[in-house]
Amino acid sequence: MTIDNAHEPEFDVAIVGYGPVGQALAAMLGRAGHRVAAFERFAEIYRLPRAVHLDHEIMRLLQSLGLSEVLADEMVPVDDYRWFGADGELLLHFEPRSPAPSGWEADYMFFQPELERAIDDHACTPAGVTVERGWAAEGLLQSDERVMLTLRRVTENEPGRLALTGDTRTVTARWVVGADGANSFVREASGITRRDLGFQERWLVVDAEPHDMAAFAHLPVASQHCDPVRPTTVVQSGPRHRRWEFMLLPHEQASDFEDPERVWALLEPWYRPEDGPLTRSAVYEFRSMLTDQMRSGRALLVGDAAHLTPPFLGQGLCSGLRDAANLAWKLDLVLRGLASPRLLNTLDLERQPQNEAIIRLAIELGKVLCQLDPQAAAERDTLLRQVEAPPPLELPPLSDGFLHRPVDSNSDSLAGALSVQGVVRRGGREGLFDDVIGRGFQLIVAAGDPLGALSSDQRALIDALDMSVASLDPAAPSGVHDVDHRLTAWLTEHKAHAVLVRPDFYVFGSCPSRGELPDLLDDLQTQLQLIYTTATAGALP
Numbered sequence: 001m002t003i004d005n006a007h008e009p010e011f012d013v014a015i016v017g018y019g020p021v022g023q024a025l026a027a028m029l030g031r032a033g034h035r036v037a038a039f040e041r042f043a044e045i046y047r048l049p050r051a052v053h054l055d056h057e058i059m060r061l062l063q064s065l066g067l068s069e070v071l072a073d074e075m076v077p078v079d080d081y082r083w084f085g086a087d088g089e090l091l092l093h094f095e096p097r098s099p100a101p102s103g104w105e106a107d108y109m110f111f112q113p114e115l116e117r118a119i120d121d122h123a124c125t126p127a128g129v130t131v132e133r134g135w136a137a138e139g140l141l142q143s144d145e146r147v148m149l150t151l152r153r154v155t156e157n158e159p160g161r162l163a164l165t166g167d168t169r170t171v172t173a174r175w176v177v178g179a180d181g182a183n184s185f186v187r188e189a190s191g192i193t194r195r196d197l198g199f200q201e202r203w204l205v206v207d208a209e210p211h212d213m214a215a216f217a218h219l220p221v222a223s224q225h226c227d228p229v230r231p232t233t234v235v236q237s238g239p240r241h242r243r244w245e246f247m248l249l250p251h252e253q254a255s256d257f258e259d260p261e262r263v264w265a266l267l268e269p270w271y272r273p274e275d276g277p278l279t280r281s282a283v284y285e286f287r288s289m290l291t292d293q294m295r296s297g298r299a300l301l302v303g304d305a306a307h308l309t310p311p312f313l314g315q316g317l318c319s320g321l322r323d324a325a326n327l328a329w330k331l332d333l334v335l336r337g338l339a340s341p342r343l344l345n346t347l348d349l350e351r352q353p354q355n356e357a358i359i360r361l362a363i364e365l366g367k368v369l370c371q372l373d374p375q376a377a378a379e380r381d382t383l384l385r386q387v388e389a390p391p392p393l394e395l396p397p398l399s400d401g402f403l404h405r406p407v408d409s410n411s412d413s414l415a416g417a418l419s420v421q422g423v424v425r426r427g428g429r430e431g432l433f434d435d436v437i438g439r440g441f442q443l444i445v446a447a448g449d450p451l452g453a454l455s456s457d458q459r460a461l462i463d464a465l466d467m468s469v470a471s472l473d474p475a476a477p478s479g480v481h482d483v484d485h486r487l488t489a490w491l492t493e494h495k496a497h498a499v500l501v502r503p504d505f506y507v508f509g510s511c512p513s514r515g516e517l518p519d520l521l522d523d524l525q526t527q528l529q530l531i532y533t534t535a536t537a538g539a540l541p
């Protein structure tokens with residue numbers, strides 16, 4: 001089969017897989033005005049939750065999709081996280097820090113089908129995203145200008161079991177994104193390889209819907225029971241559900257737990273049949289995998305298609321949503337002709353090191369929690385009782401990619417860092433910065449008129465990128481009241497006069513004085529222009 005290049009592609013972006021990561025990417029690109037289609041093999045939102053935790057950075061991302069209010073009652077802040085030792089006594093008590101840098105609580109527990117429903121109904125539908133369910137992608141061809149996907153109609157005769165039909169069709173798009181999970185078709189079809197980072201354990205995951213959640217209020221929102229007899233995780237997953245995860249021992253088989261009696265026996269210390277139904281019980285293999293790249297020509301990978309993270313940090317989905325946020329603004333610039341496709345190569349430079357760091361951290365944590373040797377567990381417990389619980393997880397900053405490199409070769413300590421969101425007030429409206437001032441690229445200066453020292457070219461760049469601009473001096477043009485002083489404190493801590501934040505909340509760069517602001521903007525323009533002008537016609541950079 002060959003690609004017909006004569007006609008305009010039907011879509012700007014075709015997304016294979018409409019799980020949470022595909023949904024979030026579709027919503028972001030749809031809201032940016034692009035023609036987006038998502039193809040999903042299942043007819044309904046997947047009923048069984050996997051992820052239960054997300055962090056403040058992801059809450060800011062959901063805020064950017066207009067979902068803060070929709071999800072307000074669905075997100076349970078983690079105000080109590082405890083580890084218990086082999087003797088059942090407290091090992092560590094993690095104190096939340098409120099608010100976290102992104103302006104939200106550090107951590108939240110949720111029920112995944114509700115999150116997916118919210119993104120689908122309240123972000124994708126209003127943005128005009130085309131969602132085609134009941135289609136499995138099975139063929140992918142690329143030319144320099146477009147991709148062609150072959151899709152096969154599938155039916156779900158019984159829950160979870162798909163049957164192929166003889167009905168096929170093709171669609172064309174400028175770009176295809178594989179958000180199609182661990183066994184990604186797009187990854188395979190694009191010849192992208194992946195490596196195993198070496199962690200593999202089987203855990204039984206049991207979800208319950210108690211009749212009376214209040215009866216479980218005495219349990220911490222999240223806890224790890226580091227018992228070498230049976231390492232166990234106990235969490236609340238949103239306002240109406242609870243979850244237990246039990247490590248399988250080496251001699252046990254997944255099939256042993258098909259017997260409900262075995263499952264109830266494990267739950268017995270916490271939850272009994274009279275407390276409410278179990279909504280599922282399944283054995284998962286927790287793995288650690290990373291692809292060698294996230295882009296091959298016009299095909300890109302995000303989420304579990306690109307990486308698998310053992311869930312001990314509750315970060316697998318978070319990493320996938322960071323991929324989506326990173327890719328969305330870059331694809332937007334490319335589709336609008338403001339950057340060449342070369343910009344998309346920075347997806348690898350920026351996301352791969354952070355994704356790998358999180359996987360490796362989760363593996364180390366897993367080794368601590370999955371300890372089955374009583375002697376080693378006792379030594380671990382003695383050691384942990386002597387230390388303070390570590391502060392909430394801070395991810396490594398972006399170390400390479402689309403980041404400011406100052407001309408004087410002094411490094412910019414903020415370039416690549418996750419930005420801070422504070423509460424501000426402007427024109428009688430008070431709230432989180434992104435809601436009051438605006439999303440996308442953001443230029444924040446400590447004092448004075450942000451545009452005062454800029455040339456007409458630099459102002460044109462600000463306009464072209466639809467940048468949100470604010471001075472923390474309320475009396476200055478574009479001034480805001482820094483209500484909780486968090487932005488002022490952040491700039492002061494880093495001796496920064498100005499900070500330029502990218503649409504995925506990571507800092508492009510900062511500068512110490514008003515006089516250097518033009519250089520910061522010039523570097524942004526140069527990096528975009530460089531990318532733009534080095535694009536060779538026809539061949540895909």
Ligand SMILES: Cc1cc2nc3c(=O)[nH]c(=O)nc-3n(C[C@H](O)[C@H](O)[C@H](O)COP(=O)(O)OP(=O)(O)OC[C@H]3O[C@@H](n4cnc5c(N)ncnc54)[C@H](O)[C@@H]3O)c2cc1C
Pocket residue numbers: 016017018019020021022039040041042046050051052053054135136137138179180181182183184185205284302303304305311313314315316317318319320
């Ligand atoms: C037990 C467990 C607990 C976890 N806990 C957490 C947690 O607390 N926090 C966290 O951040 N992460 C957690 N994770 C990880 C998290 O669940 C995943 O990272 C996340 O669900 C991945 O989302 P995704 O959209 O990339 O992939 P998926 O959710 O797998 O979605 C992929 C979609 O693509 C569709 N698809 C696949 N192939 C095709 C095809 N050929 N054509 C059309 N459609 C296709 C699938 O049907 C599916 O709907 C956990 C995982 C497990 C197993």
